[in-house]
């Protein structure tokens with residue numbers, strides 16, 4: 001299900017309800033991504049996204065203070081589909097992107113990513129739990145839609161109260177790759 005652009009969406013990022021395929025994705029890879037046969041028990045695209053809100057974080061104790069976060073706009077039960085992570089599907093290397101998730105790795109070693117640095121939906125604003133909460137309350141989860149498209153979504157791993165920040169784990173390797181980090185820029189000037 002696609003969504004409408006939120007009113008506080010940053011003007012420099014293209015809002016998209018569906019993935020876009022970069023020119024690095026060849027025809028055969030696109031076929032694999034879009035039409036793999038799936039068991040009918042798999043999560044389908046009839047999943048209704050939860051209401052989520054992008055909020056500017058104004059809390060000096062929060063490690064992403066001044067940036068944005070993704071917040072629950074409704075009560076969300078455990079193990080609930082929250083929202084698809086939409087971005088540009090690509091196979092080229094994007095080590096500089098902080099919004100690039102791994103979607104699949106093919107037998108020939110090709111890595112397929114979903115990069116939401118320049119386009120995406122609200123899911124691109126989800127923060128990592130470290131320094132904010134004892135553990136994550138949501139996680140990235142890969143699935144096929146009923147039509148067979150491979151996607152990543154955010155799913156809750158426990159009950160999330162309305163107004164609570166939705167937090168995932170980016171994984172240790174994500175942070176390790178950024179160990180030399182000396183400070184994040186303010187990514188939330190539009191709010």
Ligand SMILES: C[S@@+](CC[C@H](N)C(=O)[O-])C[C@H]1O[C@@H](n2cnc3c(N)ncnc32)[C@H](O)[C@@H]1O
Pocket residue numbers: 063064067068069098099124125126127128129130131132184185187188
């Ligand atoms: C996918 S973006 C998340 C949304 C981002 N906060 C924004 O406003 O665009 C990833 C970036 O968020 C920030 N971030 C996320 N979780 C963090 C955490 N636990 N501690 C510090 N910075 C975090 C880092 O700047 C990271 O590069």
